[in-house]
Amino acid sequence: MHWPEPTQHLQLTQDAEGTWRMELSVPVVQAKRTVFSRNEFWVDVTEPCVVELMCTAYSANSDPRTLRASLEIKVNHHEMSYREILADLGVQP
Known part of the structure; x- marks a missing residue:
């Protein structure tokens, strides 16, 4: 496994009201x-x-490959x- 360092290539933009896009570039990936x-x-x-x-x-x-997942x-x-809330945490007020 490879853990790239935190990158400055992270970009966060708002596409529309309530819709955001986060893009991250990872420089080199090997097969x-x-x-x-x-x-x-x-x-x-x-x-x-x-x-x-x-x-x-x-x-x-090869052509680009795209993987998708939804949560x-x-x-x-x-x-x-x-x-x-305090009672649920077991704390007496």
């Missing part, structure tokens, strides 16, 4: 090698949404008082 990015992203949502992940690998020897996030709103 049969797994590459993990040390860059992290957090998703902070208050409404249900779908996060779509897409990876495209380019090669001088559906469901949000269940539950109102609690601070006393209920």
Whole structure:
């Protein structure tokens, strides 16, 4: 496995209201090698949404290959008082 260093090639743009695009370039990838990015992203949502992940690998020897994955996030709103939250944590107010 190969862990590239955090890169300055990370680009985050807003495509539309509630739609964001994060692009990351990993310089060199070799065949049969797994590459993990040390860059992290957090998703902070208050409404249900779908996060779509897409990876495209380019090669001088073949056409680009694209892999896609989707993550559906469901949000269940539950109102609690601070006393209920503390009780759930086992802390007495």
